[in-house]
Structures are given as C-alpha cells and as structure tokens.
Amino acid sequence: MLFDLRGRGRRRTVQTIYLGLALLMGIGLVGFGIGGGFGGGGILSGVGNSEGSGSASYASQIKKLQKQTLRQPNNIGAWERLTNAQLHEAGGEAYVSNGGPTAKGRELFSQTAVSWEHYLALNPPKPSVPLAKEMLRLFGEEGLNRPASAVQVLQIVVAAEPDNAAYYSLLAQYAYKARNTRVGDLAAAKAVKLAPPEQRARVKTELQAAKKSPSGGETLTGTTNGKTFTVKSNGRGGYSGAVPQSTSTTPGSSTPAKK
Numbered sequence: 001m002l003f004d005l006r007g008r009g010r011r012r013t014v015q016t017i018y019l020g021l022a023l024l025m026g027i028g029l030v031g032f033g034i035g036g037g038f039g040g041g042g043i044l045s046g047v048g049n050s051e052g053s054g055s056a057s058y059a060s061q062i063k064k065l066q067k068q069t070l071r072q073p074n075n076i077g078a079w080e081r082l083t084n085a086q087l088h089e090a091g092g093e094a095y096v097s098n099g100g101p102t103a104k105g106r107e108l109f110s111q112t113a114v115s116w117e118h119y120l121a122l123n124p125p126k127p128s129v130p131l132a133k134e135m136l137r138l139f140g141e142e143g144l145n146r147p148a149s150a151v152q153v154l155q156i157v158v159a160a161e162p163d164n165a166a167y168y169s170l171l172a173q174y175a176y177k178a179r180n181t182r183v184g185d186l187a188a189a190k191a192v193k194l195a196p197p198e199q200r201a202r203v204k205t206e207l208q209a210a211k212k213s214p215s216g217g218e219t220l221t222g223t224t225n226g227k228t229f230t231v232k233s234n235g236r237g238g239y240s241g242a243v244p245q246s247t248s249t250t251p252g253s254s255t256p257a258k259k
Contacts, residue, residue, distance in 0.1 A: 002092050060090040069118070079119035080128055086112040087134045109144050132156040147178035158187075165194035165203070166200075172207050176214040184211060211213075 004180030054203040072078055076098035090096065090112060116135055120127065132153045137143055139150040146154035154171040160168060168191035194202045 036210065058085050061085040063087060069115075073118075075124060076119065076122045076124050079122065080124070080131065082185055083135075084131055085116040085121055086115055087131075088136070090138075106144070109138055112138060113144060113146075126244060127156045129157060129160040147174045148180070150174040151178050151180060151183060158190075163194060165191045168194060169207065171202060173210045173214075176211045179214070181211070 011085075059061045060083065065085060067083055068078045069075065088106060090101075090105060090108050095102055095108055101109055106257045110116060116131075135153045136150055136157070139146045151171065151174045154167060154174060158164065158167050158171055172184045172187035174189055175181070175187055188204075188211070191207060192200050192204045225258055
C-alpha cells in the first residue's frame with residue numbers, strides 16, 4: 001500500500017462537485033468510474049441492470065461461492081468471485097432505488113463488505129483494481145458511507161494508478177472524512193502535484209476546504225449565469241438549498257465559496 005493505515009455517489013460538498021468537473025476535463029474522471037472500472041450491472045451503476053435471468057444467475061453464483069468459501073476459507077479466488085457476484089446482484093431493483101440502497105440492499109452491501117474484507121485478509125499478491133473501484137461505490141456516501149473503508153480501497157487504486165490525480169483527490173477527501181489527517185495531507189499534496197498546472201490552485205483550495213470541514217456541513221454560495229445560490233450538505237451525499245435550474249455545464253463557470 002502507498003500509505004500505511006495500521007497506525008491508527010454524489011459528492012460530499014458543492015466544492016467537490018466542481019473539483020470533480022475540473023478533473024473530468026483535465027484527467028478523465030468519470031464520476032467514480034475512472035478508467036472504466038464500473039462495468040454494466042455493477043452496484044448503483046444502473047437500477048435494474050441485474051434483474052431477470054441475470055439476477056437469477058448471480059444469485060445462483062453467490063450460493064455456490066458461499067459454499068465454496070465455507071469449504072475453502074483460504075481460497076483467495078473464491079472470495080474475489082463471491083465479492084464480484086454480490087456486487088452485480090446488488091444492482092437489482094430489490095436492492096437500490098433512486099434514493100440509494102433499500103433496507104434489503106444495505107443488508108447485501110454489508111455481506112459484500114464482509115466478503116471483500118475476507119478477500120483482503122488473505123493478502124492477495126495483486127488485489128483486483130476493478131473490484132476495488134466497485135467497492136469504492138459501496139463504501140461511499142451512496143452506499144454504506146464508511147470513509148475509512150473507502151480509504152483502504154483507494155490505497156489499492158492509487159498504488160495501481162500512481163499518476164491519477166483524481167483518485168488521489170478522492171483519497172484525500174475520504175481520509176479527511178475518516179479523520180486520518182496524515183494520509184489526507186499526503187494524498188492532497190500528491191493530487192495537487194499531479195493536477196494540470198492551470199488547475200492546481202483550485203485543487204489545493206478544494207482539498208483545504210475538505211480538510212477544514214470533512215463532513216461537508218458548511219454553507220456554500222455560488223454564482224451561475226448571474227444568479228446567486230446557497231446550498232448546504234445534508235450529510236447523506238445530497239444538498240439542501242436553492243439552486244438555479246438553469247446552469248452551465250462548463251467546468252469552472254460557477255464558483256462556490258464559503259458563506
């Protein structure tokens with residue numbers, strides 16, 4: 001791992017949204033699916049993608065793999081396949097809705113997290129990066145909202161993609177939310193260094209704001225097309241407040257600031 005933690009969606013703020021947009025244009029951030037890590041049928045990637053025969057197939061795989069892991073608890077491949085099957089199953093309508101995971105979904109998410117933890121506990125030589133990217137969604141605010149677990153997942157990702165400023169930015173944000181300032185500061189410095197020169201000041205400012213208010217609870221103001229608005233994080237990955245209906249899609253056209 002790049003950082004050692006043993007010593008111890010939706011975006012968390014409007015500021016993070018603008019940072020994500022900037023990174024999207026500069027280095028290819030696509031939501032949390034950077035580099036195509038979130039294939040069809042994955043968790044929260046599209047409600048209903050796992051329904052019908054596909055859902056039955058994943059449910060059958062899960063049962064078989066659960067039995068296999070009971071017989072072979074040290075089988076790294078079995079735990080990896082079980083985690084992957086559970087993630088695909090979690091994309092069904094019974095598990096997620098427009099508002100996030102259902103009660104049944106949270107139960108499956110928790111089971112998936114346990115499978116993932118078993119997988120990591122076996123110290124795989126090369127942890128699956130695509131699987132780690134899927135788990136990032138599960139541990140994010142739209143899923144189980146476990147920032148410390150998200151930090152662990154992102155360590156795997158940045159170790160595999162050491163030149164990706166977007167993932168270092170996410171690592172810093174989740175580390176601050178998990179109250180792991182050391183990792184947050186290291187990741188923030190790396191994100192600023194790797195960001196395109198014209199975006200470094202913005203990235204630095206946004207990550208400093210994330211450090212100061214990791215829960216994203218501060219009130220923010222911004223101007224879009226001449227209209228001023230204020231929003232405040234609701235602590236669940238969303239925002240409350242008046243937001244103009246007509247907004248520009250050009251990154252940087254709106255500049256949120258602390259009220």
